Amino acid sequence: MRYISTRGQAPILNFEDVLLAGLASDGGLYVPENLPRFTVEEIASWAGLPYHELAFRVMRPFVAGSIADADFKRILEETYAVFAHDAVAPLRQLDGNEWVLELFHGPTLAFKDFALQLLGRLLDHILAKRGERVVIMGATSGDTGSAAIEGCKACDNVDIFIMHPHNRVSEVQRRQMTTILGGNIHNIAIEGNFDDCQEMVKASFADQGFLKGTRLVAVNSINWARIMAQIVYYFHAAIQLGAPARSVAFSVPTGNFGDIFAGYLARNMGLPVSQLVVATNRNDILHRFMSGNRYDKDTLHPTLSPSMDIMVSSNFERLLFDLHGRNGAAVAQLMSDFRSSGKLSVDDGIWHEARRLFDSLAVDDEQTSRTIAEVFAQTGEVLDPHTAIGVRAARECRRSLSTPMVILGTAHPVKFPDAVEKAGIGRELELPAHLSDLFDRPERCTVLANDLATVQAFVSRHGNRGKPL
Numbered sequence: 001m002r003y004i005s006t007r008g009q010a011p012i013l014n015f016e017d018v019l020l021a022g023l024a025s026d027g028g029l030y031v032p033e034n035l036p037r038f039t040v041e042e043i044a045s046w047a048g049l050p051y052h053e054l055a056f057r058v059m060r061p062f063v064a065g066s067i068a069d070a071d072f073k074r075i076l077e078e079t080y081a082v083f084a085h086d087a088v089a090p091l092r093q094l095d096g097n098e099w100v101l102e103l104f105h106g107p108t109l110a111f112k113d114f115a116l117q118l119l120g121r122l123l124d125h126i127l128a129k130r131g132e133r134v135v136i137m138g139a140t141s142g143d144t145g146s147a148a149i150e151g152c153k154a155c156d157n158v159d160i161f162i163m164h165p166h167n168r169v170s171e172v173q174r175r176q177m178t179t180i181l182g183g184n185i186h187n188i189a190i191e192g193n194f195d196d197c198q199e200m201v202k203a204s205f206a207d208q209g210f211l212k213g214t215r216l217v218a219v220n221s222i223n224w225a226r227i228m229a230q231i232v233y234y235f236h237a238a239i240q241l242g243a244p245a246r247s248v249a250f251s252v253p254t255g256n257f258g259d260i261f262a263g264y265l266a267r268n269m270g271l272p273v274s275q276l277v278v279a280t281n282r283n284d285i286l287h288r289f290m291s292g293n294r295y296d297k298d299t300l301h302p303t304l305s306p307s308m309d310i311m312v313s314s315n316f317e318r319l320l321f322d323l324h325g326r327n328g329a330a331v332a333q334l335m336s337d338f339r340s341s342g343k344l345s346v347d348d349g350i351w352h353e354a355r356r357l358f359d360s361l362a363v364d365d366e367q368t369s370r371t372i373a374e375v376f377a378q379t380g381e382v383l384d385p386h387t388a389i390g391v392r393a394a395r396e397c398r399r400s401l402s403t404p405m406v407i408l409g410t411a412h413p414v415k416f417p418d419a420v421e422k423a424g425i426g427r428e429l430e431l432p433a434h435l436s437d438l439f440d441r442p443e444r445c446t447v448l449a450n451d452l453a454t455v456q457a458f459v460s461r462h463g464n465r466g467k468p469l
């Protein structure tokens with residue numbers, strides 16, 4: 001498989017190099033040159049496969065030529081063996097035809113484990129083969145950070161620097177990152193917001209002099225491997241609910257547009273997906289685009305769903321690329337205009353195509369709390385605030401009651417006790433056994449100014465197993 005940049009000016013790469021690349025050298029994001037498409041018969045034959053075997057079939061075309069089948073199979077089996085539920089991603093029925101796909105049974109209790117447990121193992125495999133060390137820089141609004149640290153902490157050839165917005169992630173999320181004390185793990189609390197952290201990661205890809213020749217790798221969803229691994233659970237859920245004989249709808253709590261973009265790709269790969277609902281919190285740039293063709297940068301509003309407190313959605317560029325007939329020059333122009341004006345809109349016909357592909361809703365904190373309470377009263381299930389946003393949007397935007405509606409359950413509620421309490425749920429939620437002493441563990445984290453040069457100097461001083469590069 002070959003990968004091309006959404007801005008059309010970067011070298012074409014194979015999977016191995018795309019995994020090690022992050023952002024393309026022209027500032028764009030890598031996407032497959034040609035998307036594989038599965039037949040109805042193929043998809044039907046995957047019913048009942050264990051998760052790791054389904055993952056092999058769905059992802060094999062993407063890694064072909066870079067990773068041998070036997071190695072990939074072994075890596076996938078190891079990856080999904082660490083999940084605490086036998087089904088890996090179980091479906092929980094809320095009512096007659098509404099389901100939550102529980103993506104929070106991995107080590108850090110959020111959907112990010114699906115891709116980052118795999119990414120850590122793939123990096124280990126490839127870096128050992130190449131005899132190369134890399135530096136990872138990642139930005140997190142709470143979940144990517146711990147999943148990336150957990151996925152990469154045992155990697156011999158990696159130093160990982162994770163930036164989170166100081167005081168803007170939940171305490172459980174912070175501790176999940178800052179209590180992992182390995183010499184190659186570096187947590188940085190930035191005096192800014194998530195978008196500041198994300199911008200610093202992207203700027204570091206553009207100018208890598210501070211790394212003195214060490215390669216920079218991304219763990220955010222700008223890295224194609226993140227999106228690739230997230231495609232699998234759409235197949236997993238839909239097949240259990242009757243696909244390919246039957247269509248399935250998905251509602252996806254959305255921030256950086258990575259998770260729902262994976263659903264969009266699953267549909268383009270042959271999965272019968274009847275509806276994709278973009279569910280945002282008050283930081284609703286995507287809903288403003290879908291509903292009014294206005295992709296305008298706003299200020300950031302802290303919400304009950306902090307992991308989705310994101311102003312600009314990285315993966316939207318991947319959609320723009322497809323919407324513009326995969327014309328890299330057109331996308332480069334749009335992104336350059338957006339960079340200077342903070343605004344973007346597309347031609348009417350293109351916008352109507354986007355509306356055909358996606359429904360959307362923005363859900364505020366009050367509705368989030370009400371939905372947590374409503375679902376608890378109906379089913380006894382406690383939702384995390386992000387999943388609750390997905391449920392609200394599913395209920396408001398649903399087009400057909402006879403089509404199964406799957407809401408992506410993106411995090412475990414125990415990560416957000418304040419939001420659960422605000423919803424009036426009296427039940428005390430317990431951390432799983434492997435995290436039961438989380439609040440007693442020592443933390444290590446450096447607070448840094450929201451300043452690129454300061455952050456890059458820090459990385460440069462600590463990027464070689466804690467020593468200078």
Ligand SMILES: Cc1ncc(COP(=O)(O)O)c(C=O)c1O
Binds near residue numbers: 143221253259308
């Ligand atoms: C719990 C949770 N739900 C939803 C999202 C949104 O996912 P995406 O950024 O892929 O749109 C995130 C992170 O972004 C998250 O951590």
Ligand SMILES: N[C@@H](CCOP(=O)(O)O)C(=O)O
Binds near residue numbers: 139141144255307308
């Ligand atoms: N919600 C994320 C934000 C980063 O998104 P990513 O999917 O691009 O890594 C987080 O929890 O960190």
